[in-house]
Amino acid sequence: MSDLKVNIGNLTLKNPVLTASGTFGYGEEFSSFFDINDLGGIITKTITLKPRVGNPFPRIAETPSGMLNSIGLANVGVDAFISEKMPFLKTLNTAVIVNVAGNTVEEYVELISKLEDSDAEFDGYEINVSCPNVKEGGVLFGSNYNITAEITRKIRKATQRCVIIKLTPNVTSIGDVAAAVEQAGADSVSLINTLIGMAIDVDTRRPKIACITGGLSGPAIKPVALAKVFEVSKRVNIPIIGIGGIMNYQDALEFMMAGATAIEVGTANFIDPAISSTIVANLHNYCISHNIRHVREIVSSIIA
Numbered sequence: 001m002s003d004l005k006v007n008i009g010n011l012t013l014k015n016p017v018l019t020a021s022g023t024f025g026y027g028e029e030f031s032s033f034f035d036i037n038d039l040g041g042i043i044t045k046t047i048t049l050k051p052r053v054g055n056p057f058p059r060i061a062e063t064p065s066g067m068l069n070s071i072g073l074a075n076v077g078v079d080a081f082i083s084e085k086m087p088f089l090k091t092l093n094t095a096v097i098v099n100v101a102g103n104t105v106e107e108y109v110e111l112i113s114k115l116e117d118s119d120a121e122f123d124g125y126e127i128n129v130s131c132p133n134v135k136e137g138g139v140l141f142g143s144n145y146n147i148t149a150e151i152t153r154k155i156r157k158a159t160q161r162c163v164i165i166k167l168t169p170n171v172t173s174i175g176d177v178a179a180a181v182e183q184a185g186a187d188s189v190s191l192i193n194t195l196i197g198m199a200i201d202v203d204t205r206r207p208k209i210a211c212i213t214g215g216l217s218g219p220a221i222k223p224v225a226l227a228k229v230f231e232v233s234k235r236v237n238i239p240i241i242g243i244g245g246i247m248n249y250q251d252a253l254e255f256m257m258a259g260a261t262a263i264e265v266g267t268a269n270f271i272d273p274a275i276s277s278t279i280v281a282n283l284h285n286y287c288i289s290h291n292i293r294h295v296r297e298i299v300s301s302i303i304a
């Protein structure tokens with residue numbers, strides 16, 4: 001046996017595999033495919049203060065080795081999340097991280113306060129300051145490290161739960177933003193959210209998604225994401241959660257070797273809904289066959 005447990009802030013995850021926000025619904029949608037409790041945790045679809053219908057259609061397009069999305073944070077809103085989605089999430093025996101976003105700094109704080117004042121049972125927050133598909137908040141906040149740090153500071157004061165800040169790669173220096181949020185009290189950073197991209201249908205000359213640009217995810221962005229994780233690992237001491245085109249356990253290992261303590265599986269869920277549990281099993285097999293007693297030994301083990 002190998003020990004797959006990892007620590008993120010005050011959380012001990014049973015293994016380093018999480019599902020990425022926006023690719024795993026609110027968990028229940030995937031519960032018929034495999035036992036979700038096999039995972040280190042799940043990260044919910046982004047929740048906002050009010051329900052959002054999201055952006056006009058089409059808002060998804062396939063690209064070589066990737067996927068463009070411009071969903072626009074469509075979600076049920078915090079009240080329906082607490083009353084309709086939380087009852088299922090409460091039954092899980094794995095970490096539940098709620099991903100949240102706001103249009104203003106005050107909205108983030110109000111949203112967190114609502115969740116803190118509710119009887120909702122969950123383990124932490126992933127703070128989305130990196131969505132490229134909204135006119136307010138999102139990447140506009142995440143690319144300004146003063147605002148990102150201010151949001152982090154205010155949220156830190158509002159909760160004892162684990163606070164993970166999800167960073168955008170669409171900035172000049174992701175290391176500067178990561179260092180700023182560490183100083184502001186974040187327990188962890190997750191990266192990368194999607195890269196801004198576009199695609200055009202040459203017959204109609206129209207963009208393939210209605211909002212013209214969207215967020216690129218999938219294997220196409222993995223090398224970029226790995227480089228960003230490696231860069232951030234040189235700048236912060238808090239644990240990093242690696243995201244970006246992870247399709248199998250080898251990809252997960254690459255992120256861990258580059259500096260990630262845990263990883264999130266995103267676009268791959270749309271191809272194989274049970275892929276994250278396969279990755280857990282294969283990580284375990286890898287540790288056994290390589291005589292690795294604790295998976296955390298892999299973190300930052302790159303020989304460079």
Ligand code: SIN
Nearest residue numbers: 070071072073131133
């Ligand atoms: C979206 O809802 O537009 C995608 C979420 C994100 O990129 O953070």
